[in-house]
Amino acid sequence: MKVNKLQELKLYNISELQSIFDLPEDKTREILKTLAYKNIVRKISKNLSNAELEELNNGESFEQLNKEFEGDNYKFKFVGIITVKDVCLIIYPKYITEFDENFDKDNKIIKQLIEVMRKYESKEQKQFLSNNEENKNYNLLALAIDLYDDYHVNGLYSSEKTIIEENGEREILWDKTINEKDAYFINDVPFYLDFFSVNKETNEEDFFRRLHRCIITESYNKIEEIFDILDYEPINISDDEIDYFGDKEYIMTRLNQEMSIQFIDKKQKQLNMMKNYFLETENSNEDEEIKFIGTTSFNLVWEKVCAIVLGNSLDKKLEDLGLDIIDNTENITLKEVIPKLKWKVSNSKEHRSAKTLIPDLIVYDKEDRSISIYDAKYYNIILTEKLLKNYPGVEDISKQYLYELAYRDLIKRNNLKIKENAFIMPTDKKINPEETNFKKIGKEIGTVEFEIFSKSLELKDIKIVLTPATRMFEKYLSK
Structure with missing residues (x-):
């Protein structure tokens, strides 16, 4: 299988993609159309909204980028692995700029990324990559890895x-x-x-145990090259063929009957994965099949990683943190300290809006009586003496100041201090320990100031911090 490395949100024209897929133009366009349907790839067009255009260009305005509208150009809004026919696309996050020619280092990176994304999905209590019974678009790559991992944790389906x-x-x-x-x-x-x-004793001849063994082996064999990239140990635990167990209708009937009488969560999950395997193979066209594992929302993954590693206190009660409540309110959380909007009808009836400002991450340090306000920004920022690119917008910067204002009363009442107010962004650059100046996780490369807030309200500039993503992912996976 031919393996190609691409970068998230990098511009690729139709000719480059034809060469990567090693397919004629019409077949390449069919694949791109399917990937666009899954929101994995986007064609750069003036028909897109300004928000979409800025998102697809790392947050920059498109005013100076008219050349991107010339010809057929595409960007992958995706991080993970895609297989198309005999081509494997490894799509790395946009902040990764250097690749290892022999793939050894890069394979470790993509394996770590997959582990991080899978843990994120698990913690969010979602079925990975729409892998559920009601969705007809199953994905063998994600399902095969689920089957493999579950087998190594829970073993084979068993009955006594x-x-x-x-x-x-x-x-x-x-x-x-x-x-x-x-x-x-x-x-x-x-x-x-x-x-x-x-x-x-375990019934080794049980129908579902043998079926489970067969499915794990067959699914591994179908994507063996991807398992090799992810450094998974080979597995061959069955010599049976799927046809041995009967036709798909019969097998699905047996699986549904077993699920109706099985109440152990672990076994229910294994039965459901076996069902999904048959649904996936039934609905896939082997000639046009696209398999993928990853996410189109890596920014959300980055936010969760930062929250877990740094220790988010947003959902903790003030009383549990040892803080005094405000204005005789209930024992609310740090998140609930920020008030909701008031709407009044002709100075009479009052309504409260459902939403308000919510920071990404608040860290309360009891030892030095401080609060730090962080925003985990998934930007590939360039901030040097000569150049500024890929930076957060005015709205993001304004909100960061507003968060500090929102906590002023709480800070004053509890004699606290604002320790940090910063954007945290990922990098693939090495940062030596002696250069680390930010909670031992990263390096401050500069600040941003909005004078409306900094001068009139005496608020500090917001720091820009780069942190090695690989190190953050290691800490996240260890928790």
């Missing part, structure tokens, strides 16, 4: 068979023993020299 033994070591079947064995009486007390006992 009951074996009745004579003079065994397990629980004695007294009713059967009394009815069928001779008793010997000593001082009117019956003794049984022979007895029946019951032994329960």
Whole structure:
């Protein structure tokens, strides 16, 4: 399988993609159309909204980028792995700029990224990549990895068979023993020299256990090259063919019947994955099939990683943090400190809006009595003496100042201080420990100031911090 490395949100024209896919133009366009339907790739067009255009260009305005509208140009709004026919596309996050020619380093990076995205989806209690019974667009790549990982954690689907033994070591079947064995009486007390006992053991010939074993092996073999890239150990635990178990209608009926009487969550999950495997293979066209694992919203993954690693206090109660409440309010959370909007009808009836400002991340440090306000920004920023590119907009900067204002009363009442107010952005650059000046996770490369806030309200400039993403992911995966 041919492996190509691409970069998220990098511009690719139709000729480049034809060369990558090694397909004629019409087939390449069919694949791009399918990927666009899945929101994985976007064609750069003036018909897109300004917000979409800015998102697809790392936050920059398109005023100086008219050349991108010339010809057929595409950007992958995706991080992960895609297989198209005999081509494997490894799409790295936009902040990664250097690739290892021999793939060893890059394979470790993509494996870590996949682990991070899968943990994120698991914690959010979502089925990975729409892998659920009601969705008809199943994805073998994600499902095969789910099957593989579940097998190494939970083993094969199991059911027990009951074996009745004579003079065994397990629980004695007294009713059967009394009815069928001779008793010997000593001082009117019956003794049984022979007895029946019951032994329960895993039924290796169980239909679902053998089916599970077969599906795991077959799904691995279908994408063996991808498992190799992710450094998964080979697996071959079955010599059976799927056809041996009957046609798909019969197998699905058996699986549904078993699910209706099975109430153990682990087993329900395994049965559902087996069902999804048949639904996926039934609905896929092997000639046009596109398999993928990853996300179109890596910014949300980055936010969650930062929140977990730094220790988000937003949902913690003030009382639990040892902080005094404000204006005799209830024991609210840090997130609820920020008030909601008031709407009044002709100075009479008052309404409260459902939404308000919510920071990405608030860290309360009890030891030094401080609050830090962070915004995990998924931007590939360039901030040097000669150049400024890919930076947060006015709205993002304004909100960061407003968060500090929103917590002023709480800070004053509890004699706290604002320790940090910063944007945290990922980088693939190495940062030496002696250069780290930001909670041992990153390096401050500059600040941004909005004079409306900094001068009139005496608020500090917002810091711009780059943190090595790989190190953050290691910490996230260890928690």
